[in-house]
Amino acid sequence: MTDLDIRPATPDDIPAIVALLADDPLGAQRESPDDLTPYLAAFERLDTDPNQHLVVAVRAGRVIGTLQLTIIPGLSRQGATRSLIEAVRIHADERGSGLGGELIQWAVDTSRRLGCQLVQLTSDKKRTDAHRFYERLGFTASHEGFKLSL
Template sequence: MTQNIDFRLATLGDLDSIVEMLNDDLLGSQRERYEQPLPDSYLQAFHAITNDPNNELIVACMGYEIIGVQQITFTPYLTYQGGWRATIEGVRTSSLHRGKGIGTQLIQWAISRAKDRGCHLVQLTTDKKRQDALRFYEQLGFAASHEGLKLKL
């Protein structure tokens, strides 16, 4: 497993590296726009996320290099007696560092953060085309207990 990884809230200066990672895979390259300057929509989304106390954009760093990213959203529910749950989204590891345990550390960090926030459940989705990701999440203890549906607008 890779050593000396620090996790922290993303800063505006990290946005370029984050979008580059989101774009750097087969599915991401079809929906992201990594170009200079970055489209303004990324800046608007970054500010909306960082200004919301129930959203955290987390980067994994090795020294000054950003090698991973994930977004965690904390949501209160009336179900489970008014319980909170955490949703993990946008998990990516730099292509130069894949297969070194960074993704595992990202998810373990998110689970720990969810516990710190009093969540009773951590949930995530992965595209059905990402069979390796599905196996990865199952190895970390996640179970495909529900069928997820989406409607593109």
């Protein structure tokens, strides 16, 4: 994918990122592409935090993928730093092209470069295709996740 650029997101990318987040049955229930105000405020918080890496994949000037990588220092595992991959989305026209693997590889390489000893991610239980994708990339379903809405 030589014509692909994976780069930090900018405020101008927010409409395309939100559209990607909303472009599936689960995201359509959670996202509001018609009001970008909360997303722009969130972007400002992310942009000022050195442990947050919101990136976009761009081809021919078009945002076709995104993910967020969070670096988490910790005490467990002998003081290991880990990373968390979230909000991986690929434009519908690009699914199956290898772009998802490229984005995940970027996240793994960046995690390694930043001294992480572990890369983790969560995926909604309904996203069975995504689970197979992550397993093909070497991830294992080693934990059960829990959430509490506030």
